[in-house]
Amino acid sequence: MATETNVLRETGHAMPQVVPYANPRAAAVTVPTSHGEKPKKFTGVDFKRWQQKMLFYLTTLNLARFLFEDAPNLKESEGDVESVSALEAWNHSDFLCRNYVLNGLADSLYNVYCEKKTAKELWESLDRKYKTEDAGAKKFLVGRFLDFKMVDSKPIHAEGMTLSESFQVVAIVEKLPPAWNDFKNYLKHKRKEMNIEELIVRLRIEEDNKSSER
Template sequence: MADSTMSSATPAANSNDLNKPFRFGGQNFKRWASKVLFYLKLMKVVWILTAKNPKKVDTKNMSEEELVKHEKYAAKWENDEEDCRNYFLNCLSDELYDYYSHTYNSAKRMWKALQQKYDTEEAKKKKYAQPLFQLKMSENVSVVAQTYDLQMIVHEIISEGIKINEKMQVTAIIDKLLNSWKEFQKGLRHKQLELSIVNLMARLQIEAEVRRQDKKNEAFANNTHSNHANNHQGNGNGAKVNFLTSSDSAPKGQNNFQRQNNFLNTRGSI
């Protein structure tokens, strides 16, 4: 009979374990909070978060019957409150467990404290991070200069005590590159997990210089071609002369990102 009782109780316990939320360490509070509330509901103690402490209720004017009911309610509240608090603590990281277990003696106070700290922090992060994701690059301004502006926004956000890791910064910069940088952007996407901000900025500067030099060479070639054609027309000679630009001199099929990698390989990787 004992074995039968244990086997029938085990699935319920396992079911509760499967619904237990991840241990909260300071990130993704809203997701964690939603899982915690569902878990506490399954454990039938979620009501403690909204119930009034019966110890604070005045019992002087209660009838004998009301007093008996109140005492039963108070005993249930005390038992469920302790369970709720412990369930909460077991859903926290060791560091947060140590802090909240010594600081708050009730589940309701602990819940309010977590909400005030982490719900507010996430809202603040969204508020300050919004310009980072809304900023768009312009074709009329240097990409490198605009990237520095983006970095200034990041530093302002960090100065507010909000953490933005380097990989997020790298991804944000790559995502905002202009359409005219599309091929170069594709090359960066394959390397974004390996890139640091310093590496990325160096590559952007080299690519910008390559593009600037290409435009300069193309303008020079077009001007030379135009002058040569005019001279031939003046001499009555219609011979056509082809001039190579820097982009023509690159191996066929290579884009600027590939050419830049060739350049980096000759001078050592950044």
């Protein structure tokens, strides 16, 4: 086995020094210098996408677990140096995690959430607030889609909706105007499922046929 002196002589680099810890929990997380791209600041829109990017970013920093961990309990009987050191290390890493999340918020949101004491409390507060709003927005979107009216005098088209494609196809077919009943029944009895693009092509062909008949 090569000694440190031999390694230094052959490579020009000294062997790294390994410093053991009496308790691994007592060591604060070391943030790597090379990590993923920092997410853009969250402004209140597209929370799920921002949340996933921030979670990945914190994972590359070895800090993601502090989004879900409570501080270690330190009982009076455990007031030894090792336990106190472990708690201080946890608080330091939680401080880093919390501030990475806060710095990922727009200034207006930063001012609202900066009072949260831990990374977990902050993360859960954002999750409750914006996942609920996302769900409400989706319900509104479905309602707007189902309220969309198709009439004989209006060209057939599909509004861009962030719903499942199969749902959009069925909803569009169901919304066809009365003059399209025969074609609607034809589409509903087709065994092969269509995507939006195929449906639009068929609707345009049928609309052209109806225009020619007029």
